[in-house]
Each structure stands twice: as structure tokens, then as C-alpha cells.
Amino acid sequence: DTEVTQTPKHLVMGMTNKKSLKCEQHMGHRAMYWYKQKAKKPPELMFVYSYEKLSINESVPSRFSPECPNSSLLNLHLHALQPEDSALYLCASSQDMRTATTNYGYTFGSGTRLTVV
Amino acid sequence: GENVEQHPSTLSVQEGDSAVIKCTYSDSASNYFPWYKQELGKRPQLIIDIRSNVGEKKDQRIAVTLNKTAKHFSLHITETQPEDSAVYFCAARSGGNQFYFGTGTSLTVIP
Numbered sequence: 001d002t003e004v005t006q007t008p009k010h011l012v013m014g015m016t017n018k019k020s021l022k023c024e025q026h027m028g029h030r031a032m033y034w035y036k037q038k039a040k041k042p043p044e045l046m047f048v049y050s051y052e053k054l055s056i057n058e059s060v061p062s063r064f065s066p067e068c069p070n071s072s073l074l075n076l077h078l079h080a081l082q083p084e085d086s087a088l089y090l091c092a093s094s095q096d097m098r099t100a101t102t103n104y105g106y107t108f109g110s111g112t113r114l115t116v117v
Numbered sequence: 118g119e120n121v122e123q124h125p126s127t128l129s130v131q132e133g134d135s136a137v138i139k140c141t142y143s144d145s146a147s148n149y150f151p152w153y154k155q156e157l158g159k160r161p162q163l164i165i166d167i168r169s170n171v172g173e174k175k176d177q178r179i180a181v182t183l184n185k186t187a188k189h190f191s192l193h194i195t196e197t198q199p200e201d202s203a204v205y206f207c208a209a210r211s212g213g214n215q216f217y218f219g220t221g222t223s224l225t226v227i228p
Binding site for chain 1: 151153161162163204206215216218219220221
């Protein structure tokens, strides 16, 4: 399995709702990432988990709450979002962000297109 | 931290012509430089990459060159086809092991 699977693919939520985005990979990657992407803009890093521990939080508002239950799963819990949070949310994984490895690259999931109304 | 700049932001070429996209980076410790292609509504997909100990890499119609001294790297697409139309992002993996993306180039190949 060489894919990163994200669910749901589309999500519409109200500003008072609580929802979760899910990401799963079975490539044995030990680093997992959440990115936010607006149309035609580069992905913006939100969070990085390395060996199931949160290693980077790019000053993301607390209405976004990441969780890494195990080495294959990454969740992003959403609560009280704003319309400007509407974007494509991308999960990615890589072998290891701490040490040099043969494969440096990211594998991106297909993303969840989030609309906040 | 690392700063990656990408030019041009938009590029239109006739089918069959070549396209070149250029990126510069600031962190001399950056050691890996991937290029991603993103079609409308889809995920970024790795199309080619280069490590800091290599000056050039080619894969069929796509090539990447790296000049470590000048801290720039470029994507070259030859014999462009309409299906090459997409947004292309360069990225640099910094000495701190984080990826930094360029601002993207919207490439249109005109049939």
C-alpha cells in the first residue's frame, strides 16, 4: 500500500459544529503532517507528528486540534471554525523527518475539501 | 528558516515547446528538492526530485537541475502536452528537516 487515505473527501460544516478529518497510511512512515491549502496557493504547514508525538505546531488556532492515535492514523478535530477556514486540508507522510533516509519525499493524501458555512 | 521563491507565477506555452520554472532557496543546508504537480482539485503529486549531491536528473520529458552554489534549481519540461497543464510547486527540505514550498507556477499548454 503506497497511499495516504483521507476521509471524508468533502465536508460542509456550520460554525458551531464539531467534526473530524481522518488520515491513514500503511507505508510504515513515522512522520505525518497536516497542511492547509487555498486555491492556487502552496500548502501551508499546520502540524507535524514524528513518532506519534507532536513536534511542530505552526501557531495554528486552537479550533484545530490534531491527534495521532498510532503510527498509521492522524486526525484533525475541528470546532467552531470560521468561513475563512474553508480550504483543502491535506495529510502527508514521510519515512522519518529526523534522520536521513533513502526516500526523503512526501506522499500526499487526496485531501478533504472543507467548506464552513 | 528556509525561504523558497518560485518564478514565474504563470506560464503559457504552445504545445510542443519547452517550459522552465525556476526556484531559489536561502538555507545552504537544504539537501533535497522535490517538484510537485497539482491538477485542479487533486493532490500534489511528486513528479521528480533531486538531492544536493546531484547536479541534474532527468525522467523522460522532465528534468531538474540544481546549482548549489547559487542556491537555485529549475524544472524543465520538454515537448509539452496539454495534460502538462497544472500548478507546479517546488520545495526544499531544509537542514531542520522541514519542507518549504514555493508559491507555485500555473502552467497552461495551448494546443
